[in-house]
Amino acid sequence: METLIILLIGILVAVATYLILSRNIIRVILGTAVLSHAVHLLILTLGGLKTGNVPLLTEADAPYTDALPQALILTAIVISFAVTAFILVLAYRAYQDIGTDDLDALRGTNDE
Amino acid sequence: MFSVTFAIILPFIIAALVPFIHRRFKFIHIGWLVMLVPITLFVMLARLIPSVASGKTYIQTYSWIPTLNINFTTYLDGLSMILGLLITGVGSLVILYSIYYLSTKESLQHFYCYLLLFMGAMLGVVFSDNLMVLYVFWELTSVSSFLLIAFWNHRKASRLGAQKAMLITVSGGIAMLVGFIMLHTMTGSFSIREIITSIGDYTDHALFVPAMILVLLGAFTKSAQFPFHIWLPDAMEAPTPVSAYLHSATMVKAGIYLVARFTPVFGGDQIWFWTVSGVGMITLFWGSFNAVRQTDLKALLAYSTVSQLGLIMSLLGLGSIALQYGYSADSVLYTQATFAALFHLINHSTFKGALFMVVGIVDHELGTRDIRRLGGLMTFMPITFTVGVIGSLSMAGLPLFNGFLSKEMFFAATVQIMNADVFSLQSLGIIFPVIAWIASVFTFVYCMIIIFKTFLGPVQPEKLDKPLHEAPMGMLISPIILSILVVGIFFFPNLLGAYILKPAMASIYPMFGDPANLTPSIHAWHGVKPELLMTIGVVIVGTLLYRLLKKWKPVYGLLSSRYTFNAFYNNFLSFAASKSTIVTNKYMTGLLRDYLVYIYLFFILTVGGFFFYSGAFSPNFSTDARIRVYEVILVGVMAVAAVAMLFAKSRMTATLLNGVLGYSIAIFFVIFRAPDLALTQLVVESITTVLFLLAFSHLPDWKRENIPSKTKITNAVISVGTGAVVVLVALAVLNYDRFESISTFFEDAYELAGGANIVNAILGDFRGFDTMLEVVVLFIAGLGVYTMIKLRAKKGDENSEN
Numbered sequence: 001m002e003t004l005i006i007l008l009i010g011i012l013v014a015v016a017t018y019l020i021l022s023r024n025i026i027r028v029i030l031g032t033a034v035l036s037h038a039v040h041l042l043i044l045t046l047g048g049l050k051t052g053n054v055p056l057l058t059e060a061d062a063p064y065t066d067a068l069p070q071a072l073i074l075t076a077i078v079i080s081f082a083v084t085a086f087i088l089v090l091a092y093r094a095y096q097d098i099g100t101d102d103l104d105a106l107r108g109t110n111d112e
Numbered sequence: 113m114f115s116v117t118f119a120i121i122l123p124f125i126i127a128a129l130v131p132f133i134h135r136r137f138k139f140i141h142i143g144w145l146v147m148l149v150p151i152t153l154f155v156m157l158a159r160l161i162p163s164v165a166s167g168k169t170y171i172q173t174y175s176w177i178p179t180l181n182i183n184f185t186t187y188l189d190g191l192s193m194i195l196g197l198l199i200t201g202v203g204s205l206v207i208l209y210s211i212y213y214l215s216t217k218e219s220l221q222h223f224y225c226y227l228l229l230f231m232g233a234m235l236g237v238v239f240s241d242n243l244m245v246l247y248v249f250w251e252l253t254s255v256s257s258f259l260l261i262a263f264w265n266h267r268k269a270s271r272l273g274a275q276k277a278m279l280i281t282v283s284g285g286i287a288m289l290v291g292f293i294m295l296h297t298m299t300g301s302f303s304i305r306e307i308i309t310s311i312g313d314y315t316d317h318a319l320f321v322p323a324m325i326l327v328l329l330g331a332f333t334k335s336a337q338f339p340f341h342i343w344l345p346d347a348m349e350a351p352t353p354v355s356a357y358l359h360s361a362t363m364v365k366a367g368i369y370l371v372a373r374f375t376p377v378f379g380g381d382q383i384w385f386w387t388v389s390g391v392g393m394i395t396l397f398w399g400s401f402n403a404v405r406q407t408d409l410k411a412l413l414a415y416s417t418v419s420q421l422g423l424i425m426s427l428l429g430l431g432s433i434a435l436q437y438g439y440s441a442d443s444v445l446y447t448q449a450t451f452a453a454l455f456h457l458i459n460h461s462t463f464k465g466a467l468f469m470v471v472g473i474v475d476h477e478l479g480t481r482d483i484r485r486l487g488g489l490m491t492f493m494p495i496t497f498t499v500g501v502i503g504s505l506s507m508a509g510l511p512l513f514n515g516f517l518s519k520e521m522f523f524a525a526t527v528q529i530m531n532a533d534v535f536s537l538q539s540l541g542i543i544f545p546v547i548a549w550i551a552s553v554f555t556f557v558y559c560m561i562i563i564f565k566t567f568l569g570p571v572q573p574e575k576l577d578k579p580l581h582e583a584p585m586g587m588l589i590s591p592i593i594l595s596i597l598v599v600g601i602f603f604f605p606n607l608l609g610a611y612i613l614k615p616a617m618a619s620i621y622p623m624f625g626d627p628a629n630l631t632p633s634i635h636a637w638h639g640v641k642p643e644l645l646m647t648i649g650v651v652i653v654g655t656l657l658y659r660l661l662k663k664w665k666p667v668y669g670l671l672s673s674r675y676t677f678n679a680f681y682n683n684f685l686s687f688a689a690s691k692s693t694i695v696t697n698k699y700m701t702g703l704l705r706d707y708l709v710y711i712y713l714f715f716i717l718t719v720g721g722f723f724f725y726s727g728a729f730s731p732n733f734s735t736d737a738r739i740r741v742y743e744v745i746l747v748g749v750m751a752v753a754a755v756a757m758l759f760a761k762s763r764m765t766a767t768l769l770n771g772v773l774g775y776s777i778a779i780f781f782v783i784f785r786a787p788d789l790a791l792t793q794l795v796v797e798s799i800t801t802v803l804f805l806l807a808f809s810h811l812p813d814w815k816r817e818n819i820p821s822k823t824k825i826t827n828a829v830i831s832v833g834t835g836a837v838v839v840l841v842a843l844a845v846l847n848y849d850r851f852e853s854i855s856t857f858f859e860d861a862y863e864l865a866g867g868a869n870i871v872n873a874i875l876g877d878f879r880g881f882d883t884m885l886e887v888v889v890l891f892i893a894g895l896g897v898y899t900m901i902k903l904r905a906k907k908g909d910e911n912s913e914n
Contacts, residue, residue, distance in 0.1 A: 001736050001737040001738065001739050001740075001743065002736050002737065002846055002847075003731075003733055003736055003843065003846075004739060004743070004744070004747055005747065006839055006842045006843055006846065007839060008747050008750055008751055009838065009839070009842065010835040010836060010838055010839035010842075011751050011754055011755065011835060012750070012754050012773070012835075013834055013835040013838045014831040014832050014834060014835030014836075015754040015755065015757060015758060015831070017712060017827075017830060017831035017834045017835065018758060018827055018828060018831040019757070019758070020708060021705055021708055021709065021712075021827040021830065021831070022705075022819070022827070023705065023819065026763055026766075026804075026807075026808075026811065027766070028704075029804075030757065030766055030767070030770055030804075033770055033774075033800065034754065034757070034770060034773060037773050037774065037777055038838075040777065041777060041780065042838075042842060044780070044781075044784060044786070044789075045842070045846070046842065046845060046846060048853075049737045049784055050737055051737060051738075051785075052785065053785065054785045054786075054787060055785070055859075055869070055870035055871055056787075056868060056869055056870070057859075057861060057862050057868040057869075057870065058868040062859065064859060064870065065784065065785045065786070066853065066855045067855060067858050067859075067870035067871050067874060068853075068854070068855050068858060068874060070786045070788065070789055070871045071871050071874035071875050071879060071882075073786075073789055074788060074789055074792055074871065074875060075875070075882050075883065075886050077789070077792050077793060077796055078792070078796070078886050078889070078890060079886055079889050079890075081796045081799070081800060082889050082890045082892075082893035082894075083889075083893065084800055084803070085799075085800075085803055085893055085897060086893045086896050086897060088803050088804065088806075088807045089807075089896075089897045089900050089901065090900065091807065091811070092807050092810050092811065093900050093901070095810065095811050095812070096810070101811055101812055103703070103704045103705065104703055104705075106704075107702040107703070
């Protein structure tokens, strides 16, 4: 199971990398979103996918699944959401002021 | 009571006070006050001459960085005494001269501040026993000399000359620092005296020769030795008192001092002998040869300084051969070269200082120092003329002046070296007297040029901007004193020998016993010896060459200006600048994709490369959890969705596919028993998708990207490579069970934190700091979004965000 998920993570990373290397700003942001998906899955997988119970003490008995990676991922999800939202608004503002979404055209201003 | 440390500190203290005093007493020329410093120090040093002559040395230590073995140790012996007297003595005369040379309109507080800084640094160089302290003062002389050369910083030539001097001397200084560190690595000591006593055990050490070469590099760059001499002629843009002080009497002697000081350390080695005497000889010839072609008097004097420094350097090299033999009646003969070097060191400071001041007077009073515009000054400037003639004839090495004595001893030393039976000198030794003689002929020629082209011949008042007249008396005092010394030393050389040179010989040859044996009595007349015949030859051939100067001067035209060392230096600088610009422009393209390519390639090469290099890949599939069908389906859906994103024709499709990925992950979280994650993921994914759609309504439609297929292939290769490295590393670290997991600790959440939801207990209790800062991140992002949308630059608004 872990091997299968890791292969999926590899595909996600490759797709994210390809998107990030492109010229369109939206594709780059999509790439970062895919990359964060891959990383969250990776943390979960490396924590071990052994079947255990939901980590709720009142609901079930031991063995539980590992709760620490879950806490880490939860933090990561929120942070990546914040950053994605910020970058999206940044792209929107950049397009409004500069008038392009092509990264090759975004090479600093003339008064540099 | 005199303290050497005080002598070093005093100029720095006064230098700090000079600007304040200058502002307070504008009506007095600040130089008068400054002059008191070197005079005081000179008197204090001179009072120690008898006790130093009797073999006493003064040492004083103050802790500076004791843990690193770096202490402020000052050491006064015969050798540092010579330099100390020169620095303070010539320093007093130069300041007196500069009082009349510089008008009060100049920014005098700067000038004297820099000059005092230089004086203190120079005294620090010669009195330091600790190598690191010596280096600190060494660089301080470079810096203060840089400031003095560029004193008239509105001139381009001054700035360029200062830059060149700085670059060359500091490069040498850093080489020297590395040499010092090597010495410390070998001997474990920073003290020169301790190194001298223990160096015998380390002559076979692997660092011995590199340390020697690096220390010599520092000495050669500072003392303008071939091929580092090019900074000295350009440093002539400095005010003349600076040229007289720094570039004839003191700073350029710092390298000489260093070589003399390190002779007992490295002197026994063949490489030292050949490098020092060889470079000195080449410098001697090249400087004198080039001096003849100069038309600017200061440039001529600069090349003559280069040449004379080469002479002293070669003599120090020749003298080091005595260490090869150890002390015996025969080896004493070779030490005479060192004796001559020290003697000429003093003589050169006297006559060259006088000559620079003479040139400064001519420049100051007539507005030019171009020999093509000068002539016949003898009748108008009789005193200047007298001093100029005395200096020139002494430099040419004629009798009645001190230059004659040291030049004779120089010839004697070069003839003597042919008798040495080491380093195959019987066959090679002949080059020394030959080069010395040729160089002396050129020296004679340029000395005649100074006398005849400047002071004799026809007057050319129409080429001068100012009327012909003698200089004010105050300006003449210093050169007169120096020229009296020039003549005085000729008549009483043994006074100098017994009191000044004898203890200095003791510091260069510490193991040779009584320095009295090393100190010959100097005679102006010692019978018909080869050196006298050589001098007579120099005068005859030199006169002939001077007469026929017009006939053979075209020789200099043969040497194209493209092949000079200056051209080489300039080409090197512009080459380095242009090439580094090209290289930087090549990879700093300003395109985001290029930088990302570097980062990804670096990641693949280092992580992937090391992974294979170390053979860390050892996957273990045995502990894998069981695979279930719905999981496989989910994995398949995600893989297809991800790959489909690459081929999406519209941004809407791509965003929805990203949503598919996000929701699939939420399902994974459900499968792998993470309810909180699944909830959060669902909400966040929904909001993100909405945000994407919101942004799209303001962004242009997704155009077909016009990317060359070559770039696409590169991108694809990099992407697959990155993915593969991630997979390999993940597979390798999977099932890494060398340590027990700490997660069981959190399973006591109810007892420890009072919470039944372990994940929430971790977030809110065990690792609450993470959560707090994550909230801060959200807050900052929200603020950022708000400000970006609200704050807009109005066109033409000064206080806009730009």
